[in-house]
Amino acid sequence: MKRMLVRDFIYDRLYHPVEGYFVKNIQLGALKNPIEFKQLLGYEDYTKKLAENYPENQWLTPSEVFRPYYGITLGNYINQQFRFTRKEKLRIVEIGAGYGAACEGVLYYMRNHQPQTFSNLEYHLVDISPEACVQAEKRLSQDFKQQIKKGNLRIFNQDFLNYKQHTQNNEMWFFVFLEVFDNLAHDKVIDGKQVYVENMKEYTETITDPLINEVYAMYQQFKQQNKNQDENIEDRFLFNTLRKLISKYYGNQKSNSIFLPTGALQVLKHIKSNFHNPSLVIADFDLLKNNFTQESINAPIVSKKLTKPHERLDYESYLVERGAADIFFPTDFNFVQYMVKQILGLDSQIFKAYQFADQFSQSSWTTTKSGYNPLKEDFGNTSFLVTDHS
Numbered sequence: 001m002k003r004m005l006v007r008d009f010i011y012d013r014l015y016h017p018v019e020g021y022f023v024k025n026i027q028l029g030a031l032k033n034p035i036e037f038k039q040l041l042g043y044e045d046y047t048k049k050l051a052e053n054y055p056e057n058q059w060l061t062p063s064e065v066f067r068p069y070y071g072i073t074l075g076n077y078i079n080q081q082f083r084f085t086r087k088e089k090l091r092i093v094e095i096g097a098g099y100g101a102a103c104e105g106v107l108y109y110m111r112n113h114q115p116q117t118f119s120n121l122e123y124h125l126v127d128i129s130p131e132a133c134v135q136a137e138k139r140l141s142q143d144f145k146q147q148i149k150k151g152n153l154r155i156f157n158q159d160f161l162n163y164k165q166h167t168q169n170n171e172m173w174f175f176v177f178l179e180v181f182d183n184l185a186h187d188k189v190i191d192g193k194q195v196y197v198e199n200m201k202e203y204t205e206t207i208t209d210p211l212i213n214e215v216y217a218m219y220q221q222f223k224q225q226n227k228n229q230d231e232n233i234e235d236r237f238l239f240n241t242l243r244k245l246i247s248k249y250y251g252n253q254k255s256n257s258i259f260l261p262t263g264a265l266q267v268l269k270h271i272k273s274n275f276h277n278p279s280l281v282i283a284d285f286d287l288l289k290n291n292f293t294q295e296s297i298n299a300p301i302v303s304k305k306l307t308k309p310h311e312r313l314d315y316e317s318y319l320v321e322r323g324a325a326d327i328f329f330p331t332d333f334n335f336v337q338y339m340v341k342q343i344l345g346l347d348s349q350i351f352k353a354y355q356f357a358d359q360f361s362q363s364s365w366t367t368t369k370s371g372y373n374p375l376k377e378d379f380g381n382t383s384f385l386v387t388d389h390s
Helices: 006-015 043-053 069-085 101-113 115-119 130-150 210-230 236-250 262-274 333-344 353-360
Strands: 089-095 121-126 153-156 171-178 187-190 193-198 201-206 254-260 278-285 301-305 312-315 326-328 348-352 382-387
Touching (some): 006 262, 006 326, 069 101, 069 115, 069 171, 101 121, 210 254, 210 333, 262 278
Parallel strands (some): 089 171, 171 278
Antiparallel strands (some): 187 193, 301 312
């Protein structure tokens, strides 16, 4: 195997055009029918229903589990922001759109509740997986065939870094990343040195790669900023206790070894170079309990979905064969927020998923008979980042 930076190795494992995990063996699932939450008794009934309908050897994303309400919630948020800016046309670009569950919900909401916005809407799905694009078109053709024919709903089977469009001043461009940042390639730095992989082993060398150098410097600045903020925390005992608990249950991570989101940096730079005045929605896992022995900060989970709903095969290292497993990272939303400000110059807000649902969904949509609401109470380790508008 040729020598590769860690981000290139991970990209090759996940996105190789023939043998990559998301190309040859995508383990993304879909429910045959949406869950009727109002008919369920409560938490136990919800988990039972989900287990009974969970597809074998496949993952389900929140947008699929809560279809169509997850997409409707997102659509409600986007429409509110669009009306605030008073632009004439709305352009939504969903990256890593999978089988189109979120898109379906957004379009359903716009068509039925915001017809004026719907008439000025163009929606693009961008996904590197050929299978995902085929399934998305199949699903969306059922209710939105006319939008596809008119070119208002388009599917791009390509890497987002190759996606470009002509933009106009009267358009608002929304870039939506749902469970995407966790799968963006990362680089690894140990003791201030970049890591490369050769013959399935790690080696270190002086940092020479411009992307690693940029994001590592940015991370050092971010860490110093956080250190200054930490020193102002009044309840030092509580702060240290929480830190110890996190270390106990989520790994005793070594501060000299870290995975850095160079893939996220590439994405933000691509948006900055090609799109005027963008808006972002990023939703992802903010915390993952990893089973690694290497104990690096921001270490990924490397896992393959097995037959049963909550059954999976975890690997001890990201150094796996091409296409063998998913490699996904927890998203440090505070650092992403810092990157968004540094690269795009945009302020942003971070919400826990339940906070986002509180503001932009209606409880009646997914509340069970007992009052348990899985849209707000399941997936507790997920967050949203949304950019502000002036």
